[in-house]
Amino acid sequence: xxxxxxxxxELIRLASTNLPPDVEASLRKAVEQEEPGSAARGxxxxxxxxxxxxxxxxxxxxxxxGTPIFYVYYPVGWSTRQLHKxxxxxVVEATKKxxxxxxxxxxxxxxxxxxxxxxxxxxxxxxxxxEGEALTIELILKGGGCENVGAQYSLPDNRLGAGRDxxxxxxxxxxxxxxxxxxxxxxxxxxxAIGGDRGSGYIASKETFYRKLDDTNPDEKLAHLEExxxxxxxxxxxxxxxxxxxxxxxxTKITGxxxxxxxxxxxxxxxxxxxxxxxxxxxxxxxxYE
Numbered sequence: 001x002x003x004x005x006x007x008x009x010e011l012i013r014l015a016s017t018n019l020p021p022d023v024e025a026s027l028r029k030a031v032e033q034e035e036p037g038s039a040a041r042g043x044x045x046x047x048x049x050x051x052x053x054x055x056x057x058x059x060x061x062x063x064x065x066g067t068p069i070f071y072v073y074y075p076v077g078w079s080t081r082q083l084h085k086x087x088x089x090x091v092v093e094a095t096k097k098x099x100x101x102x103x104x105x106x107x108x109x110x111x112x113x114x115x116x117x118x119x120x121x122x123x124x125x126x127x128x129x130x131e132g133e134a135l136t137i138e139l140i141l142k143g144g145g146c147e148n149v150g151a152q153y154s155l156p157d158n159r160l161g162a163g164r165d166x167x168x169x170x171x172x173x174x175x176x177x178x179x180x181x182x183x184x185x186x187x188x189x190x191x192x193a194i195g196g197d198r199g200s201g202y203i204a205s206k207e208t209f210y211r212k213l214d215d216t217n218p219d220e221k222l223a224h225l226e227e228x229x230x231x232x233x234x235x236x237x238x239x240x241x242x243x244x245x246x247x248x249x250x251x252t253k254i255t256g257x258x259x260x261x262x263x264x265x266x267x268x269x270x271x272x273x274x275x276x277x278x279x280x281x282x283x284x285x286x287x288x289y290e
Contacts, residue, residue: 001082007280007287008090008137014289015139015278016065016099017058019051022213023250023275027051030187030240030247040245047240047273058099062274065100066141068116068123069206073136080127091116091123135282138210146188146272149180152201155264164264166225169194176268177233177249182242185272187250189213190229193267196257201267208253209271217254226252240273250275
């Protein structure tokens with residue numbers, strides 16, 4: 001099987017150092033919405049300057065280079081064991097080159113492995129066999145600060161007056177955004193899963209981050225709710241880094257899952273402004289990135 005270690009290393013470099021065009025465009029639009037001379041505008045201008053420097057120097061966009069979460073869509077006949085080894089080798093090399101900071105800490109011994117490898121899902125790698133001959137690897141780097149303000153709600157929630165419907169989902173999500181304040185490095189992106197169990201809800205909520213900011217949810221009800229939640233979150237006045245202003249959330253992405261009748265979970269994952277997402281496609285001898 002072809003060795004793609006160097007190509008995966010390049011995927012990691014791009015994700016860590018080169019913010020996707022749709023995210024940068026959204027940040028530039030946000031700057032123009034904030035008052036000249038305000039703390040909010042100053043924060044966004046500093047963020048964009050950081051984005052430019054990181055791209056030019058191939059240095060991490062943020063000092064917290066996050067948990068690497070890979071999704072691998074592979075053709076029939078490829079070895080997931082070999083692909084996993086290549087991903088791990090690329091992560092180790094990326095750490096040596098400082099595209100990633102050593103982040104993998106054993107929770108019991110408090111020892112850092114020093115190479116971003118660790119038992120049980122570090123890095124996190126998901127495999128799915130697909131039709132055709134092309135291989136696709138998607139990567140997000142999920143920072144710890146924004147991970148800390150994720151939340152999960154079990155509806156109905158009497159405290160919020162939230163029932164088991166989309167109106168209840170709205171109340172839960174806005175509560176999560178309000179509680180996060182600036183601690184998730186706003187402006188952020190909301191990834192929301194409706195339904196599932198506690199585990200699948202968090203996985204699916206993060207999977208929404210592989211969507212582009214400027215896409216539209218194919219489900220009309222969810223598309224409307226995404227727009228509504230983004231608009232209402234930005235009316236809370238939290239603003240960039242919690243400094244106040246009009247830009248608390250850059251976008252909202254929602255997915256729905258089947259659930260047991262007894263449960264109705266709403267899971268909110270929060271992504272910071274450093275929305276590090278990249279994709280690698282392998283078709284024959286050709287390798288491309290976006």
